[in-house]
Amino acid sequence: MAIPTANLERERLLKLAEEYRQKGYEVFFHPNLEDLPDFLKTYRPDMIVRRGEENVVIQVKSRSSLNSSSNQYLSNLAQAVERHPGWRFELVMTNPEDTTYSLKAEGSLQEHEIESQLQVAKQLITQHPKLALLSSWSLVEATLRLLAQKEELSLERFDPRYLINQLVSEGVISKSEYQLLMNLLPLRNSIAHGFKTTELTQNSVYELIELTEQLLRTLHTGDEAD
Secondary structure, three states, X not given: OOOOHHHXXXXXXXXXXXXXXXXXXXXXXXXXXXXXXXXXXXXXXXEEEEEOOEEEEEEEEOHHHOOHHHHXXXXXXXXXXXXXXOEEEEEEEOOHHHHOOOOOOOOOOOHHHHHHHHHHHHHHOOOOHHHHHHHHXXXXXXXXXXXXXXXXXXXXXXXXXXXXXXXXXXXXXXXXXXXXXXXXXXXXXXXXXXXXXOOOOHHHHHHHHHHHHHHHHHXXXXXXXX
């Protein structure tokens, strides 16, 4: 039986809240009006998390719950948040049927395809940095799946946040690699879902491509000794 969309969104939000608490954030789950800064008084974000000078406004949505009205609301909320230093907006999509893949699925990109498409992504950076980032992100995800397959990891799902967290916890990727990916994930989400962003730089895309190339090289680590 299908799980109602609202339940899926709430479950994802609860998991996010626990993840942020474990990282030392103060979590405001469905914050009250008094917990909101003045520029957010007209909104009702799902969650706000705070740590030091960092403030994150989080909204969890399923694709099936998106429509023209909700898209406009999310766009206005994202723009309101982006205008304030120290604040960022994170839209988290939850849709298990879209994010569950088999490691051995024929449709998943293989190493030679990733390498070839990385060259195309490089050509996009100067004139089309957003497209370059989206393309590069899809390639790094494909690479991470190859790494998980090589290490024979048992994974429940393949949404990027879960995948990245599992790989760093297993020591497959380093903490610095983890941090770069997690820093770019909200940016990738904003662009992928049609939100404006002023944070994207060409250097960010170059860093993501370089990381992907580095991770591809690790696929062969130890092969010489076999």
